Amino acid sequence: MDRYLSFKANACPIISAISILLTGALTGALSVSMTGCHTSRPEELKTEAVTERTPSSPPQAYLKYVTFKNNRPEEDVIDISRWQGLGGGFDGGARSDYLKKFYSANTRSRSNTGLKHEACFEGSAQTLQNLFFNSNDPKNKIAFVIGGYARTRSSQDGLALGISFTEQLKGGPQQPFFFRLQNCRSGKAEIGESRDRRLGQNDFAESETRRLPAAVESSNAMPGKGFMIEDQVQLPAGSRLPAFSLRSDYDRAMLSSSDRPWAGMDIRTEEGAAQFALLVQKHFYEGMATQDSSNSDRNFIAQNNGKRYWCHMPWMQVGESGREAIHGLTKERDYKPSTTMSLYSENTTGTDWGIGYYNGKGCQAIGKVFGTAGNPRGAPDFDQARFEDGTMSVKILFTTAQLKNTQGAYTWNANVSGVGSTARKLQPVQHIQMDISVKDSSLKGARPDVGNWVMLTYYFDPSYNSPLQRDLPGLPSGILRMRPMGVQTGFGPPSQSTQRESIIFQGSQTNGFLGRLNGPADNPKSSCLSCHGTAGLGVAMSPGYIDYVNWGKPTKSKSLDFSQQFALAKRNWETEPK
Structure with a gap:
């Protein structure tokens, strides 16, 4: 042998x-x-x-x-x-x-x-x-x-x-x-x-129990599409948790007006970048963060936003990291206090989960690839995976980690797994990070060589008080503690030059490689644009042993326009056994 x-x-x-x-x-x-x-x-x-x-x-x-x-x-x-x-x-x-x-x-x-x-x-x-x-x-x-x-x-x-x-x-x-x-x-x-x-050996059986039909009353079972199964969770009696519903009526996005209040802004200086960061943060929170003042689990539901149109990326439900049933969260990575910034160094380990949203312009691009809920394509056309000017995408991230020195974070209840296992259970998750991406060539400081994408990161800081409370009364206290970290327009590190490609705001901490923009839930070996730059290449965002020798070699592939969600949806669609 x-x-x-x-x-x-x-x-x-x-x-x-x-x-x-x-x-x-x-x-x-x-x-x-x-x-x-x-x-x-x-x-x-x-x-x-x-x-x-x-x-x-x-x-x-x-x-x-x-x-x-x-x-x-x-x-x-x-x-x-x-x-x-x-x-x-x-x-x-x-x-x-x-x-x-x-x-x-x-x-x-x-x-x-x-x-x-x-x-x-x-x-x-x-x-x-x-x-x-x-x-x-x-x-x-x-x-x-x-x-x-x-x-x-x-x-x-x-x-x-x-x-x-x-x-x-x-x-x-x-x-x-x-x-x-x-x-x-x-x-x-x-x-x-x-x-x-x-x-x-028993862990294999443990991790798969959620794939079997749950013996619960239908009124208490929250179904959410998964791979060959329904993700189900037993809810406490009287709970008012939502059931995630994918918003895929992309034809409505074709008719929606995508307002761009940031158009033409100058983000080349820290002052201009800071104004831009607050503006796009407010743009997302309007109609989204204050949907239910009595129940935090019932905010950020795309279909309930009466202010503007937002949608989700389809085909994010496959596998053990796929969407959970309550909020539609997908697993991002595991959280390690030893690899994040000092503010979070005393927290426990945990798993990070997130959900992404796209504005009208972004949803139009998704509709071109997948079709719409009423008229889906027989097969997605990923050659159409190109976002137009005015696209804005947002991801809000949560962790199962216990935040010992950062208490007071905005909290959801979600059906997620913990560290080292894929077995899911209903448990609280805390909001520690938000990422926003804007594609707009009118922004002074946006770079054509990275598709005019501008990336922003926000993180939970209990000492921060957002000025947005003046414009958006009723924002949950945990949301008011989401501090803008900075803006990234290129791969270069922060510098004192006028044309900085990564601006970290004064008083903020970052977790990126050599000081680049990166949140507490992200891999410290990388940065926002670096991870998104691998979309469509079929290579890891950060390599392990099995690929470190080949990871740095030049490669050619179709671009997915810096969208890791397009990349994951494509991989899920193509590799689901029929």
């Missing part, structure tokens, strides 16, 4: 030092350069005995499972010969074990034996699908999987493979699983940021 074994030294990529070269005003190609075997079911997943060997020639596609011992990566490479049991390779039980390993590596930070782990594939997803998951080849049959084979679907760019299967052990219940396996240069899912935690 053979196993490839190799070691590589860790590297520390500079993630935010990237430059984006755009051809044809973001309408064409986008190029980025970045500075053993058994026949019975075991009690826990097991690996084969190790025999080191070197393949005679590179396979067309192969699987890679990486574990970390004493911070050294150990690669376990599975080619098609080994997968199909040739020369002492896998049987159906071992294929089942490894399929669960790949699932675990893409949904949990630690293996059953307590080791950090990652999984990916080399080659194209289409080749992997045809070789490893071809249901016409009995050598690919997987034990304990209903039907004998996993269902798969590859992304068009060949960098992701959606894998779905339902397992049933003898005498046990059916357990459905879904995950996306990434190409090694694309990185792993953000669940990889999970806190270190030893996981046992």
Whole structure:
């Protein structure tokens, strides 16, 4: 029983030092350069005995499972010969074990034996699908999987493979699983940021219970579309929690007027940027933050805004990080106090969740890609993923972390999972960050080489008192503590020059690479524009071990106009097994 074994030294990529070269005003190609075997079911997943060997020639596609011992990566490479049991390779039980390993590596930070782990594939997803998951080849049959084979679907760019299967052990219940396996240069899912935690076999069953029909009264069940299931949560008696409803009547957006009170503003100085930050913050809060003064859970409902039109991005419901049933939150990443700014350093660990909104102009672009609720496209046209001038998008982010030294944050109740697990439960989440993106060439300081996008971040600061309370009476106290952090118009760090590309306001803290704009819920190795700059490229916003070698190599792809939500929706659509 053979196993490839190799070691590589860790590297520390500079993630935010990237430059984006755009051809044809973001309408064409986008190029980025970045500075053993058994026949019975075991009690826990097991690996084969190790025999080191070197393949005679590179396979067309192969699987890679990486574990970390004493911070050294150990690669376990599975080619098609080994997968199909040739020369002492896998049987159906071992294929089942490894399929669960790949699932675990893409949904949990630690293996059953307590080791950090990652999984990916080399080659194209289409080749992997045809070789490893071809249901016409009995050598690919997987034990304990209903039907004998996993269902798969590859992304068009060949960098992701959606894998779905339902397992049933003898005498046990059916357990459905879904995950996306990434190409090694694309990185792993953000669940990889999970806190270190030893996981046992029973955790698989625990994490999947929400996929089964809930035995609750229909009046208390809050359904929200998920992957092959309804996300359901048991609500306390008498609770007034909303049920999330996707707003996708994009045809109304075509008729709506998108007011642009910021048009022509000069944001090249701190004073001008600060005025701009307050103006767009007010623009979003109007009709959104004061919908129900008695119940914070009933604010920020797009359909209830009588002031102006806002909508959501579709196809954000897939997988363990998909939309939850109450507010439509999706998982962003895990929150670590050790990697955020000093104001939040005494908080506990947690998971971060967010929901995005688009104004009329932004919704028009979404409608061109997906169609409308009344007239949906048979298949999305992502070549239409271009936002026009006047587009504004907003994401509000919440965390399950306990805010020890930042109490008083705006709070929702949501059906979300915690650190190191995908099992969801109803729990309070606190609002710590808001991101706003505006695309407008009339802004003095907007840069054509980044599509005239301007990014802003706000964060919860209990010592801050917003001047917006004069213009918007009735704003919740936690919302009044959302402090503008700064404005970013390019990839450069803050400087004293006139043409600054990242302005951090006086008195604010930031969490970005080399002082760039970045919120407390964001990855400190990057910045706002740097993360969004990878949209459509099929590469990780921030790489882990499995992709750090290739992450900085130039690549070409269709731009998705700095929209990570377009990128995720595209990946979800393309990789959902049919």
